[in-house]
Amino acid sequence: MSTTQSDRLRGLLEPLVAAKGLDLEEIETSKAGKRRMLRIIVDSDEGVELDACAELSREVSDLLDETGAMGEDEYVLEVSSPGADRPLTEHRHYIRATGRLVKFQTADGGEMIARILDVDDEGIDLEVPGVKGRKATARRIAFTDIAKARVEIEFNRKDKKEEEA
Numbered sequence: 001m002s003t004t005q006s007d008r009l010r011g012l013l014e015p016l017v018a019a020k021g022l023d024l025e026e027i028e029t030s031k032a033g034k035r036r037m038l039r040i041i042v043d044s045d046e047g048v049e050l051d052a053c054a055e056l057s058r059e060v061s062d063l064l065d066e067t068g069a070m071g072e073d074e075y076v077l078e079v080s081s082p083g084a085d086r087p088l089t090e091h092r093h094y095i096r097a098t099g100r101l102v103k104f105q106t107a108d109g110g111e112m113i114a115r116i117l118d119v120d121d122e123g124i125d126l127e128v129p130g131v132k133g134r135k136a137t138a139r140r141i142a143f144t145d146i147a148k149a150r151v152e153i154e155f156n157r158k159d160k161k162e163e164e165a
Helices: 003-019 050-067 091-096 160-164
Strands: 023-032 035-043 075-080 101-106 111-119 123-128 137-142 146-151
Touching: 003 023, 003 035, 003 050, 035 050, 050 075, 091 111
Parallel strands: 035 075
Antiparallel strands: 023 035, 101 111, 101 146, 111 123, 123 137
16 A cells, blocks of 8 residues: 555544544555455554444445545455554553563564563563562663564463452
8 A cells, every 4th residue: 555545544544543532553455356455453542342343344434435535446344453462563552561471572682571560751661570480570671672572472361350359
């Protein structure tokens, strides 16, 4: 998708998405056989429920049809949340991942897995799990020192509601 089309779609869709209390994370188009695929990724601090995606999908479809923004060719519209394994790239992503285990690749080529404890404007306070019975250690990492970050999926971690009970 050309930058101008992406910018045009973002400009058209962002107010609609924001009115729903969501963040427009990504707009992606691709070819799917003879049709085009328009994928819109949305998120919020509380996450996104399936019903919210379905409702937004209907409204986006109506808006795109009304404005002709996708042209006359057929396209498939998909509105979804980013999923647990998406990269953390924005400040708000790190805030939303507080309490989660994250795999970091550092700017100097290093790698670590740590739990996000707190996030501020300059960086992140982490808890690095201990190895072989050792205690966890605290560490701070600046955003400028992060090359890549992605949430690690934990199947056996209790959620906050279970821990508080």
